[in-house]
Amino acid sequence: MKGKYTYVWVxxxxxxxGIIFVPRILERFNSNTVVENDRMHIKDNSGDLAYIMLxxxxxxxxxxxxxxxxxxxxxxxxxxxxxxxxxxxxxTCPSICPIMNKNLLTVQKEFGDHDDFGIASxxxxxxxxxxxxxxxxxxxxGITDLDWNFMTGDREAIYDLANAGFNIFAAEAPDVxxxxxxxxxxxxxxxxxxxRSRVDKYGNPIVYYRGHIAEELAKxxxxxxxxxxxxxxxxxxxxxx
Numbered sequence: 182m183k184g185k186y187t188y189v190w191v192x193x194x195x196x197x198x199g200i201i202f203v204p205r206i207l208e209r210f211n212s213n214t215v216v217e218n219d220r221m222h223i224k225d226n227s228g229d230l231a232y233i234m235l236x237x238x239x240x241x242x243x244x245x246x247x248x249x250x251x252x253x254x255x256x257x258x259x260x261x262x263x264x265x266x267x268x269x270x271x272x273t274c275p276s277i278c279p280i281m282n283k284n285l286l287t288v289q290k291e292f293g294d295h296d297d298f299g300i301a302s303x304x305x306x307x308x309x310x311x312x313x314x315x316x317x318x319x320x321x322x323g324i325t326d327l328d329w330n331f332m333t334g335d336r337e338a339i340y341d342l343a344n345a346g347f348n349i350f351a352a353e354a355p356d357v358x359x360x361x362x363x364x365x366x367x368x369x370x371x372x373x374x375x376x377r378s379r380v381d382k383y384g385n386p387i388v389y390y391r392g393h394i395a396e397e398l399a400k401x402x403x404x405x406x407x408x409x410x411x412x413x414x415x416x417x418x419x420x421x422x
Contacts, residue, residue: 230369230415231386233376240376242267242368243346247303247334250315255301255330257374263328264419265299266412267368268392269343269351271306272318277365277393282322284392284409285367289326291413295420297372299328303342305351307333347376349389365393367412371419379415 232239246256266288270278285300292298304310310318315331333339343351350364366389371377378386390408 230371230377230418231380233378233386233388241374242370242376243342245303245332245338245342245346247332247339248312249330249332250312250319252312255332259330260299260301260370261374262372263297263299264295264372264416265301265328265370266416267301267303267347267349267370268366269303269305269339269347269349269364271304272310272314273306280394281365281367281392285329286322286324287409288413288416289324289329292416292420293326293328296328297420298416300326300330302329302331303339304331304333305339305343307336307339364389365391367392369412369415369419371422377415377419379411 234240242257242260244257246254249255266285268281268285270281272278282302285302289300304315310331310333312333315333319329319331340351343349347368349366349368368389369377376388378388378390380386387408390412392409394409
């Protein structure tokens with residue numbers, strides 16, 4: 182008899198749970214609010230931007246020196262006193278790079294008239310992406326900003342800059358379209374050369390901004406897919422510092 186009564190009580194608990202909680206769970210799924218607890222859900226634009234820390238120190242942009250689309254040697258010192266965005270791309274990329282650079286075009290349109298703003302684009306296929314190729318690529322996008330440099334140079338140095346310097350993944354991958362794989366992230370650098378970002382609702386820096394999602398597709402979405410919009414907001418903040 183004891184086992185029978187236990188079974189009845191368990192059945193009642195399950196029934197009550199179903200009546201009270203299942204409709205609430207279904208409602209959250211239908212309204213997409215279930216994603217609100219995702220760590221990548223971005224909070225509002227209040228508060229200062231975080232510094233990215235490594236071993237207790239603020240991370241600075243690594244030193245670099247490469248040729249740009251005009252065959253001029255560009256180094257990190259050319260960005261001193263400027264807020265700038267960093268990306269790693271390649272001109273023959275068939276997938277995310279066109280989206281990334283179209284997003285950056287909207288950034289350039291908004292901030293291109295600021296002398297203290299720039300963009301640094303590093304090719305991960307430097308053997309093919311010569312200054313001449315990069316020049317044609319920039320022209321094809323209508324890019325005229327002198328502070329947007331498309332850079333090429335020593336392959337090992339570029340991959341070291343991406344993977345070790347910025348921790349933005351880039352690698353040769355023969356099995357993927359285009360033969361190369363990269364994360365599509367943007368890094369945001371302040372006027373003093375520090376890597377900066379806003380934080381999520383838990384107070385953790387998001388570190389990088391997802392550049393491979395078209396902004397116009399993201400405006401009505403939730404969380405991390407809105408990051409081109411928040412990148413612009415954060416650039417504005419750093420320009421005012």
